[in-house]
Amino acid sequence: MEHKGLLSPKFWNSAMIHCGKKHIFAVVTCVLFTSMLIFSWRDTQLQNNITRKLFPQPTVASPAGELCRGKPAQNVITALKDNRTFIISPYFDDRESKVTRVIGIVHHEDVKQLYCWFCCQPDGQIYVSKAKIDVHSDRFEFPYGATDIVCLEPPNCDPTHVSIHQSPRGNTDQLPRFEIKNRKAETFSVDFTVCISAMFGNYNNVLQFIQSVEMYKILGVQKVMIYKNNCSHLMEKVLKFYIEEGTVEIIPWPIDSHLRVSAEWRFMQDGTHIGYYGQIAALNDCIYRNMQRSKFVVLSDADEIILPLKHPDWKTMMSSLQEQNPRTGVFLFENHIFPKTVSTPAFNISAWNAVPGVNILQHVHREPDRKDVINPKKMIIDPRKVVQTSVHSVLRAYGKSVNVPMDVALIYHCRVPLQGNLPRESLIRDTTLWRYNSSLIMSVNKVLNQTVL
Structure with a gap:
């Protein structure tokens, strides 16, 4: 077989003649360097062959x-x-x-x-x-x-x-x-974008949604993208306010006009076509949509807030995490349930009682970890290092994934309990959220006065 380029006998003869004129240490160095060139060339050829196999040349x-x-x-x-x-x-x-x-x-x-x-x-x-x-x-x-x-x-x-x-x-x-989007390089317009997918089921948890968005803003978020299937009339008014403010961007998501959708994440043999209103497709689209305009993308739901314990906001938290974890593109935060069925009389704000939804400030008891059950995670990612994502982890990425310790941050998730039979005494009182209560109350009141009240 005839060898060309870096593998040809002519190349080797010339390399050895050149190396032979040097001191023995230089000869060894020269040969090592030449070998590196060969392996690099072979890797490039292999990659090119793989690319040609996966992607036939256009015609x-x-x-x-x-x-x-x-x-x-x-x-x-x-x-x-x-x-x-x-x-x-x-x-x-x-x-x-x-x-x-x-x-x-x-x-x-x-x-x-x-x-x-x-x-x-x-x-x-x-x-x-x-x-x-x-x-x-x-x-x-x-x-x-x-x-x-x-x-x-x-x-x-x-x-x-x-x-x-x-x-x-x-x-x-x-x-x-x-x-074809992302053809032109852009400079980052925001530090953090939250991707929420998908809003469906005539969504009407108005108070908790406003509290979540205002908490996102306190923590450093400039943009919230919502893949909206449907919501209540009152929720539409709130979304309109946030769109005009420049915080929220709505991506219409009429997936149920094309497929029989399920509100469950796993197939139940019920004739449906796709799970949870196509949530995974929406999350992946949100990553690519923000790849060139947002430094970080946060993949979470509207009832979830990543609460930092050691830092005042996400910017300082992520700066610290990146410094400790170089070449990391995915940061995973552990989900913890704060059951909405267990409340405290604190922050019983009378004006808020007329608004549909949960007042998260009254829910500061979280469920303990369960033996042999891994808490699901949500993510803050560098979108340029992610190829494919699922809901609780990435499927393909260029950078490393790191689990963020619970003493650095956790996900505050106020929803129906997963351990509903636990007595109140078995829950863990966690008032981390209250560190932000003054700013949060002021911001929520401002939004309610302009939209609902």
């Missing part, structure tokens, strides 16, 4: 002179004609190869072949790439799951839009056309 699909067409997608969730594939949004991702990563939802058995139809600039030519269909592993037995549809972008092409089709041939006139 021109349109006749000469034909320009990109198709109808711009109008909705956050777009069904393809097969009704087995649902596109949320494409994102440019050059962390490994120059690819377009389309966040979507597919039927894990029925969808076996998809193609990206790229609209290339500046000539408007159409190029087609076969997609790698990567259904996320945390599907929890539902037939549909969050999916990455990944296509290698053509060389000498900066596509602005892409269409997804089951075939490499056909007419693009009727295909929905999606703008």
Whole structure:
């Protein structure tokens, strides 16, 4: 077999002649350096071969002179004609190869072949790439799951839009056309973005929602993104206030108009298609949507607050955690239940009693840990180091994951109890939340006076 480049006999002869002119220490150093070059070259070749295998080279699909067409997608969730594939949004991702990563939802058995139809600039030519269909592993037995549809972008092409089709041939006139986000680098506009998914079930826990958002702001959050399926009329008024304030951004999430959704996380053999209103797909979209504009992304629910115990806010906490844990991209915080069925008479604010929802300041008793039961976790992540996420952990990431000790921070989760039979004496009184009571009461009153009261 003929060896070329770094593996050719000619290269070795020349390297040894050159090294042989030096002192023996220099010879050894030179040979080691040469070996490093060879292994580096072989790793590069291996990576290129893997990339070529996963992503076949794009081919021109349109006749000469034909320009990109198709109808711009109008909705956050777009069904393809097969009704087995649902596109949320494409994102440019050059962390490994120059690819377009389309966040979507597919039927894990029925969808076996998809193609990206790229609209290339500046000539408007159409190029087609076969997609790698990567259904996320945390599907929890539902037939549909969050999916990455990944296509290698053509060389000498900066596509602005892409269409997804089951075939490499056909007419693009009727295909929905999606703008590829994250094409241009941006500077961070915020430090922390909270992703809440999904708001459904005519959500009406108004008081606790306002308290959570105001606590987020006290802790350093500038943006809260909500994937909203539906909520009460009163909750709509509150959301409108926060949108106008610039704190909340709403992503419409009408997933139940496409699939039979479950309010459970695990498949119950009940004919539903996807769990918890497509929560995992929404979380992944939120990560990519904020990849270039937020330093950190917080994945949690509206009734959960990551409470720092050693630091006054998230910025100082994360600065300390990053310093102690370099090259870490995922920080996991332990969830602790503060049952809403156990209350204290403190902070019984009369004006708040007329507002539907839970007053978290009155719930400062948490359930003890259960033997042989691991408390679930939620995360603060560096979005640029995450490829795929589930609800309580990431599935693929470039950086390390670290469990944050409970004496540094915990998740305050006020909800129905998990250990409902425990007497009050068995609960742990934890008033960490009260450190923020003055600021929180003032902020909540301001919002209520402008929205509800």
